[in-house]
Amino acid sequence: MTLVPEVAPTRVERRKARTRAALVEAAQQIYAETGGSDVSIQQITERADVGFGSFYNHFASKTELFDVAVAEILEEHAAWLTELTAQEQDPAAVFATSMRLTGRLVRTRPLMAQVLMNSRFSLLGAGAGHAPHALADITRAAEAGRFTVDDPVLALACTAGCLLAAMSLGSLDGADLDAVVDGATGNVLRMFGVAEDEVRALTALPLPSEDVQAGRA
Amino acid sequence: MTLVPEVAPTRVERRKARTRAALVEAAQQIYAETGGSDVSIQQITERADVGFGSFYNHFASKTELFDVAVAEILEEHAAWLTELTAQEQDPAAVFATSMRLTGRLVRTRPLMAQVLMNSRFSLLGAGAGHAPHALADITRAAEAGRFTVDDPVLALACTAGCLLAAMSLGSLDGADLDAVVDGATGNVLRMFGVAEDEVRALTALPLPSEDVQAGRA
Known part of the structure; x- marks a missing residue:
């Protein structure tokens, strides 16, 4: 060799x-x-x-550049979430923390947030970007008996929908972004059959500092 | 006089x-x-x-025209849903049927569906278009004890998110639009604390014929 x-x-x-x-x-x-x-x-x-x-x-073309540009930022986001949740054993906690951190990108990484919001649901069917990671989180939590999910792909779509809606609502003047994002995370957990006391616990888990979230530390 | x-x-x-x-x-x-x-x-x-x-x-301006154009089609949609659900007494059924009919617009009224999908969440905060009607449906169902909803505005945002995600997913080649839309409706009902047998009943209620949905009858 x-x-x-x-x-x-x-x-x-x-x-x-x-x-x-x-x-x-x-x-x-x-x-x-x-x-x-x-x-x-x-x-x-x-x-x-x-x-x-x-x-x-x-x-080769403008289309290729934009495809690469969007894919790279979503891959970067996925890698960042994997790193920040690496110590967490409970797949339901990984899912909830990932959703809460993603929503907070509106404040911590506005460029990334805006790319996510503008990509809308275009990546749902493509299996690209962040979607496969989120799907794996949902599937793991379902297999561990933490979530009740009939159709993981639809579950992922609804998660993305609730998250993007919360990011939009939380971007409005005077909105409390963190409260809106955590509320939407709770709604998705309820959708997955998580009991109310667990919903409260999962949406109140400590998050990394704002500096870590923003990549400043 | x-x-x-x-x-x-x-x-x-x-x-x-x-x-x-x-x-x-x-x-x-x-x-x-x-x-x-x-x-x-x-x-x-x-x-x-x-x-x-x-x-x-x-x-007076292009902006005014587009604002009017979007508002008119959303008002038309809201009036149409009100008409189609006028006989229904149960507010949870009005909500579920409205969501199932709206998702089916992808097939029955493609122009209206595309306007809804493109308007994204821009109307959530504005209290315009279809949003106040959907909010009233959710509030009525909560007051009647059919839904458990902490924050109706966030509930509406998550509903819109799940619906738009389902419309996108259901628009993909080979997707079963009706199944995806009804599945997303079920997910939102679960989010609102509706029990599983009720979810099944509410997402299986008979809908008007396709001709009526498409405004051909």
């Missing part, structure tokens, strides 16, 4: 990676702001502050 | 009403297709097949 030695990226490789990252970030910002990809490649490269010609070194 | 006699509209009045209706319908189609108002007034008047200049006889 030959070990391939790790080679430090060259300057050209580092520059290419920076250009790609700038394009992805610009696309994420545009998607968060407008919910669409209805801009020119010129506008994207200007926002990314890279040369127009460099676009096609990285992406 | 002077009685004002009903006067038949003049030809000019009838033509003005037709122009206004054509503009509203064009805006509804555009909103259903794109979810936005990102078109020129020129494009709207062309779609409506009316003169460009006539736009400002009816609406």
Whole structure:
């Protein structure tokens, strides 16, 4: 067996990676702001502050860039939730904490929240982004006898619906985002047949500090 | 007291009403297709097949037209649900039947369904469109002891979330729209503390014929 030695990226490789990252970030910002990809490649490269010609070194089309941009931020979100709930043994607690943390993104990571809200239900059927992780949480909790769920895919859709509705409602002026998100989490737990005292306990579990949630610590 | 006699509209009045209706319908189609108002007034008047200049006889701005267009179709939907459930005494049955009929709009009234789906949660806080009717249904059922609901506004938001998620899931190729919508209705009833046998009964109530649902009879 030959070990391939790790080679430090060259300057050209580092520059290419920076250009790609700038394009992805610009696309994420545009998607968060407008919910669409209805801009020119010129506008994207200007926002990314890279040369127009460099676009096609990285992406075959605007559609490919936006698909990658949305998928990457949702994967990042999923990985972050997995990390923050890694110590939790109870699958019902993993589910409830993940939903409460996701709703709070409106305050802690507004760009990510806006991408989630704009992606709406487009990913439900695609098995992409955060959906498979959430589905696995629901299935694990059902298998452990913590949730009563007939149809896990529909359960996931209703969870996403309640979460996005809570994020919208919690974004309104004067709304108490945390209360709305925790209330919606409680509603979903009730939907899954969780008893009232358990609903109260699961929606009151301690969360990581705001700094940790916002990725500042 | 002077009685004002009903006067038949003049030809000019009838033509003005037709122009206004054509503009509203064009805006509804555009909103259903794109979810936005990102078109020129020129494009709207062309779609409506009316003169460009006539736009400002009816609406002060594009925003006003789109607000009116969305509000009118949602009011129409609310009036239709009220009519179809007028004979039902049980407020829980009114709620469940309204949700099942609304989800079926994907098949029976695609334009209305698409407007609902594109309006997302924008109307939740506004107290406009269909929201106050649905809120009244939930409140009546709670007062009658049929639903257990802490926060009716959040309950409405979660209902809207589950419904929109089901409409999206049920729109996918090969999906069984009716089963998905009835399943989501059952999930919301569970969320409201309705017992399992009641959930089954409420989601199996007879609905008006497809022709009546589609407004063909």
